[in-house]
Amino acid sequence: MEKIDEILSRYSDRSELIDILEDIQEAFGYLSEENMKKVEQTIKIPLVEIYGVATFYTSFKLKPSGRHVIKICSGTSCHVKDADTLHSHLEEKLGIRNGETTGDGRYTLEQVNCIGACALAPAMMIDHEVFGQLTKEKIDSIIEQFK
Numbered sequence: 825m826e827k828i829d830e831i832l833s834r835y836s837d838r839s840e841l842i843d844i845l846e847d848i849q850e851a852f853g854y855l856s857e858e859n860m861k862k863v864e865q866t867i868k869i870p871l872v873e874i875y876g877v878a879t880f881y882t883s884f885k886l887k888p889s890g891r892h893v894i895k896i897c898s899g900t901s902c903h904v905k906d907a908d909t910l911h912s913h914l915e916e917k918l919g920i921r922n923g924e925t926t927g928d929g930r931y932t933l934e935q936v937n938c939i940g941a942c943a944l945a946p947a948m949m950i951d952h953e954v955f956g957q958l959t960k961e962k963i964d965s966i967i968e969q970f971k
């Protein structure tokens with residue numbers, strides 16, 4: 825049985841849509857059009873409703889992420905320490921905007937609100953690793969480690 829069929833076999837009710845989408849995202853990393861159509865056909869939920877939920881919650885991704893996800897913090901502690909400049913620096917360096925993935929599929933850039941490392945502000949996370957007291961130069965050398 826294919827993974828998507830295995831996930832959908834656990835559900836039968838449209839009220840479980842969020843749980844279904846969470847399971848799909850966990851298994852595939854994002855919600856592909858193909859998999860959302862599968863939900864439509866199997867659980868009998870109109871595609872427009874599925875898209876409505878998938879786009880309403882920012883935790884759902886409609887495109888695959890890069891190999892490394894960079895989460896640059898813009899929460900209050902980081903903001904007052906010039907996190908916006910660092911965000912712009914990352915955008916410029918990687919040639920992508922917030923929420924985008926580099927053409928080579930290496931990095932996805934996401935601006936987030938606090939990663940729980942306020943004492944280290946300004947901070948960012950790459951995959952599951954936290955980096956603090958950032959400067960442009962420090963960002964440049966960290967990024968090199970994640971090629």
Ligand code: FES
Nearest residue numbers: 897899902941942
């Ligand atoms: S505000 Fe940036 S880590 Fe908390």
